[in-house]
Amino acid sequence: MEYINSTIERTTVQLEKADFESDQMVKWCPGCGAHAILAAVERVFPRLGYKKENFCLVSGIGCSSRFPYYVNTYGIHGIHGRALPIATGIKVANPHLSVWVATGDGDSLAIGGNHFIHTIRRNVDLNIMLFNNEIYGLTKGQYSPTTPMNTVTKSSPHGTIEHPFNIGELVMGAQGTFFARVPDNDLTMMTEAMFEAAKHDGASIVEILQNCIIFADKAHFGITSKENRDDHMCVVIDGQPILFGHNKEKGLRLNGTELEVVELGNNNITIDDILVHDRYNPDPWIHMMLAKLGPPHFPKVFGVIRSAMFPTYDDLVEEKIRLGQKDAPIKKMDHLFKSGDTWEIK
Amino acid sequence: MTKFNRPVEERESVVVKFVGDSGDGMQFAGGLFSDSAAFAGNDLATFPDFPSEIRAPQNTIPGVSGFQVHMGSAKIYTTGDLCDVIVVMNPASLRANLKWAKVGATLLVDSDAFDEKAIEKAGYTSNPLEDNSLAKYNLIKAPITTLTKEGLKDLGVEPKTAARSKNMFALGMLYFIFNRPLKPSFKFFDAKFKKDPTLARINKIVLEAGYNYADTIEAIASVIQVSAAKLPPGRYRNITGNVATAWGLLAAAEKSKRPLFLGSYPITPASEILMELAKHKSLGAKVFQAEDEIAGICSAIGASYAGLMACTTTSGPGLSLKSEAIGLAVMTELPLVIVDVQRGGPSTGLPTKSEQSDLMQALFGRNGECPVIVIAASSSDNCFYYAYMAAKLSMEHMTPCILLTDGYLGFGSALFRDPRMVNMPPIHPPVAKPNDSTYKPYKRNPETLVRDWAIPGTEGLRHRIGGLEKENITGTVSTDPLNHQRMTELRAEKVARVANYIPEQEIDGPKKGELLVVSWGGTFGAVHSAVQQMQQEGKKISHAHFHYINPLPKNTEKILKGFKKILVCELNAGQFVNYLRMSFTLPNIHQFNKVQGLPFMINELTDKFNQLLEEK
Secondary structure, eight states: OOOOOOSBBOOOOOOOOGGBBBBSOOOOTTEEEEEEHHHHHHHHHHOOOOOOOGGEEEEEESSSGGGGBBBBEEEEEETTTOOOHHHHHHHHHHHHHHEEEEEHHHHHHHTTTTHHHHHHHHHHOOOEEEOOOOBBBBTTTTTTSSSSSOOOOOOOOTOOOOOOHHHHHHHHHHHHHHEEEEEEHHHHHHHHHHHHHHHSSSHHHHHHHBBTTTTTTTTTHHHHHHHHHHHHHEEOTTTBEEEESSOOOOOEEEEETTEEETTTTTOOGGGSSSSSSTOSSSHHHHHHHHHOTTTSSOEEEEEEHOOOOOOOOOHHHHHHHHHHHTTTTTOOOOHHSSSOOOEEEO | GGGGOOOOOOOOSSEEEEETTTTTTTTHHHHHHHHHHHTTEEEEEEEEEEOSOOOSSSGGGGEEEEEEEESSOOOOSSSSSEEEEEESSSHHHHHHHGGGGEEEEEEEEEEEGGOOHHHHHHOOSSSTTTSSSTSSSEEEEEOOHHHHHHHHTTTTHHHHHHHHHHHHHHHHHHHHHHHOOSSHHHHHHHTTTTHHHHHHHHHHHHHHHHHHHHHHOOTOOEEOOOOOOOOOOOOEEEEEHHHHHHHHHHHHHHHHHHHHHEOOOOOOTTHHHHHHHHHOGGGGGGEOOOOSSHHHHHHHHHHHHOOOOEEEOOOHHHHHHHHHHHHHHHHHOOOEEEEEEBBSSSSTTTTSSSOOTTTHHHHOOOOSSOOOEEOOOOOOOOOHHHHHHHHHHHHTTTSSEEEEEEEEHHHHHHHHHHHHGGSOOOOOOOOTTOOOTTOOBBBBOOTOOOBOOOOOTTTTTEEEEEESBTBTTTTOOOOHHHHHHHHHHHHHHHHHHGGGOOOOOOOOSSSEEEEEEEEEEHHHHHHHHHHHHHHTTOOOEEEEESEEEOOTTTHHHHHTTEEEEEEEEESSSSOOOOOHHHSSSSTEEEEEESSSSOOOOOOOOOOOHHHHHOOO
16 A cells, blocks of 8 residues: 555555455456456555545446446446546546546547547546557457558458557647556556556546457557567656667667667667656657657557646636635525525515 | 606506617617516516527628517516517518517617618618508607717717617617616616726616607607516516526535536537536536537436436437437436427527427437436426426436426526525435445335435445446346346336326316316416416316426326317427327327427417317
8 A cells, every 4th residue: 555645535454456356257258458457456456545435437338348347346337438428527526536447449539539538638537547459349340440550350351441549649639647558468567557547636548458369369469479579669667768679778869859769889879868758747749759659660658658747627626616615605595596686575 | 857748558568579680789688678677576578589690690680689578567477479569770670570569569660770781681672661561560760879879979989889889779768668767777787887887887878868869759659557566575586497497406406415516518598507507616516518418418427426416408409419328327227417408400400499399309219218207397487496306306216307498498587586495395315324234236215116326435335337237136237138127117117106206287277178288398378378368268278287297297197088178289299299199098189289499379379279169
């Protein structure tokens, strides 16, 4: 249990993983990446130290969205695409809850795309776990807004002809304050990112590259598999130079307004030439560049890419109400009835 | 002042309409005129009649904006069919509104606005003020624009700026005609233009100039007196239906001790509820202007789950967008008030006009078997009460409630006697107690079939709900066939049992007889007035006006079966009538429908009633 500065009431006893296990049978396919995400959540919740009644899980529709049934907290399984407005209503209603959203690339970026950008723009203090498997699983294999160009799926038998979203780019385009990217095959990195998301005041998006074993198996393996990860995954750590490669021999350098991959020792490149990660930078420009990087010429960037401090929507709601109530002549309905232009008839 | 040199003509009720270009300030002048009627103790109802465009091209028919006031010394039920006085600020507004003038009505016209170009733009071939086409009316031609400019010359006001106050000149003339004092308006100007005393001064000067000018013209042969109405004692205000709705919701939140949450997206004619609630932060109202209609209702569902008194407000097209989410609230059995301020449809339809054509949508417009409580307000002022009842029934019965009002009620205003909270009915939401070891998400109160409201953050009540069908009592996900049938029946029966908690249907007139006129919602005023008129003529006619639509009051069938003929009057193609047909066997039920975006006129109703009474 670690201390987090928040208004959420804390537990007096150390909670365990078991405190959050539900009695429901987990019905995801064996080998689905969602199992690992569930395991990460069961690790993070006790560590946060909040009372178990103060967690609330919200979801929309899709494989990811069965999540609330599998965690023993308060939870609501909503309708397709609408997890974020439901979660916003909960958080605004009661800012003293730790509200988590489980959603997928279809749920959040297609049918719920509008809510996604506006929730981020408002900076509602929600922890959003976006399961990105680049496919519609529950409806059995149609392409999603993150399916790479020219992918053959059940609804694109001749290859997709749509440009996919890069989730990080979308988050930052919508003025997001927190973005992390993690693979579903690294429990520690997932757990850390979720913990950081919970610590962050504002809309925290954790993109989880999740494997759908049935309809898009190994979609992320070109980057996240054991044999590929050293050269294609670049994990950023705040305050440290951005390095990758088997022996951390490669790094990212800012050259003018662009990032480039350099090798330490080549052309007199030293560690001092490498870009140092600053996840708290309010200016999102470098975060945006980092989020957009990817194969074939660049590694894909993982870890907490951005966590900038801005006021949250739910705090501002409380603040406006507090100011509104201060010295207000109308404190209850009977005062309102007496206010304004009225006249008495005897 | 020499007005008492003129004869005073006493009238029981008068309808006055201000019409002009969208930018002519007709809403402002009409609002002030209705305030003056209220100060004089009249009962009154008002209705703004404006285009959906903010500023359509000047001097065209689409750009005409109007404001109608019906004031009287007796109870006023409608905003009035035909006008006794019309203030006309340009040719287009004359052309668009002459059909609403009574024969002999006073037309107070700004003759300066009738130049060749404006006359042509309005579609006239000759100047109607000069070609004798208005001979049937009492035409008062006044060079209002010129006189307004002249009146402000000494103040050094630019003529173009000065002309903007011409609405106040016309209002001043009306104050003279109706023998109203100027002082209350002066006070209003001082308050409104506190930061710009020059503006207050301009308005005062012009208002008074109009008043004095009216005194000099012979065309005003008499002064009209509308005496104070005999209203029950109390503190009164003039309130629009939308503001009354907002206040009803706030009152229910206070009474239930569940703070209010509104998730809403702006839409005509419902936006005023959102704007009104947004003002009341000091009452703890949390107002969320969402990115769309769906986010509006979904945020409200989230807030309801979290224990707040949640509402969403919209109009027909928005209700369509909310359908799926209403289903979620039905399935999760959460309280939620959905206000639909109906407008002309389908699709975008007639945004600023009124209709009752969302009834079937409210009752049935969702996938699956998806019953909700449906109630309807019938006057601008009782929107307060029915909004309160919508919240009360929704919370106490843990199910969504749709409150139907309409553009006519929402935009219109009526006198509202301020209530006191102590007199409002109690509200007891079934909130589950912390650490209640017997708590189950779908365990029900045997009498009402209502489940408990277990609010996140409460110790010992963690649970999951959602849109998937759940097992009764335990609330675990279930696709069991018999359980689904059982849950479907329980949800329906729970709503049906609300009938035990609403008043019986009242009937105006004999309880049995020849003809029962049935109406619901915003048509009350017109239908009531028409029935009353016929009853006074000795006709055998009764009236049942419904506020509770689903469930219907328990005595509905009994009432309907007491009459040889039933006539259901509504502003749609026949929705309530078909709802009654599917609910009861009624061989003698007739319908009278109007779908013009306009309210019923009393004479078209009485014509229809007479026709039915005469047919054998």
